[in-house]
Amino acid sequence: MNPHLPHALGSGQRIDIGAAAPYTVRFSASPVYECALDIAAFTYPEIHDKLERGLPSLQRMRQRMSAALAREVQLAGQVHTWRSLLLLAHRWDALDNTPWPEHVPRLCAWMETREADLPHLAAPYLGEGDAPLLVAALCGDPAAQADLMARHQDNRLVAPHLSYLFRTSPKALRAHLTELLTRWYDEMMPVTRGSAEDGAPGRAAWMEALHREAERMRGIAARTPAASVVHLATRGLDVPPQPGIHTVWLVPQIAYRPFTIVNHLPGGTVYYYPLPEDQLPGHAADALLVRAATLYKALGDVQRLRLLRWLSAGPQSLAQLTDCLGATKSNVHHHLSLLRAAGLVRVAGGVYTLDEAALDQVGTALRAVLGGPGGDGV
Known part of the structure; x- marks a missing residue:
């Protein structure tokens, strides 16, 4: 047995011995x-x-x-x-x-x-x-x-x-x-x-x-x-x-x-x-409107809310979320893309994680648009 490689490997594990150069x-x-x-x-x-x-x-x-x-x-x-x-x-x-x-x-x-x-x-x-x-x-x-x-x-x-x-x-x-x-x-x-x-x-x-x-x-x-x-x-x-x-x-x-x-x-x-x-041209209020629209559009779907609820229990893979939602992998991936675009979900190594800090900003985004406490208004 090669002494440089782990000797206890399950059938689903892999070892990558390649060398990836920085990009x-x-x-x-x-x-x-x-x-x-x-x-x-x-x-x-x-x-x-x-x-x-x-x-x-x-x-x-x-x-x-x-x-x-x-x-x-x-x-x-x-x-x-x-x-x-x-x-x-x-x-x-x-x-x-x-x-x-x-x-x-x-x-x-x-x-x-x-x-x-x-x-x-x-x-x-x-x-x-x-x-x-x-x-x-x-x-x-x-x-x-x-x-x-x-x-x-x-x-x-x-x-x-x-x-x-x-x-x-x-x-x-x-x-x-x-x-x-x-x-x-x-x-x-x-x-x-x-x-x-x-x-x-x-x-x-x-x-x-x-x-x-x-x-x-x-x-x-x-x-x-x-x-x-x-x-x-x-x-x-x-x-x-x-x-x-x-x-x-x-x-x-x-x-x-x-x-x-x-x-x-x-x-x-x-x-x-x-x-x-915040880099869009025009008045800063337009950026607030766009941010709020993106955020609430992502939240305006029952399936995406279910995904957020499951992710609130901890990080999960696409396969796990597909099983939970009972939909096709492409459909779940599409929903996750919208949640990622809104900043609510992050992905690393194929594992999706809820962004708790972004969730905390949901109410703040709407208050900012409406000019309430926590925002400058439009």
């Missing part, structure tokens, strides 16, 4: 990310009633959309090419050194110069094991295409995306992505990010807030361990070092609030995390 944290903010995530949220109706912006805002977006943009958005919703826009923004080396008002036109110009390689640049990352197969498939190998489609046929995001990339020419792909991005940016960002109609801050105010947040987090990262920075940005997500992960990319976003969206790149993971309430 570095990178920060970015761009209207390209906002447009792509906006499109992702807009084309995912199952999540509409959970988004912070509310259904009336989404309905106004649809009403104001031109017929030309609607065609591109419909295609993006079917084949998930908003993912390609995210990937292209990450793979465009000049993004962080380019002023944000120039991101959309310059990225489109870069796509034109890289048109021949665009399917490879716009393709989802499937892991190192599938990388050679993906290259062959994108070069037109029918056997590789069939193999990849069979492997990912049950993935509702990946399979349609791959199928579209396999059957579309680079020229047609560029035309679609360019139209989708530029039209959404021109038509929808001024509306979804404020308009004269509702008096909300406009595009520039939102983008400046996102860049201030990225700079704020860079300052924190200069004096704080990387894992703690990720934990802070994502509101409690613990991301320990993992083999093969060299970079964790943090991108503040408003489009998908209150959710954190996870993406994967070669050698790294991306977290598009919601801009904190």
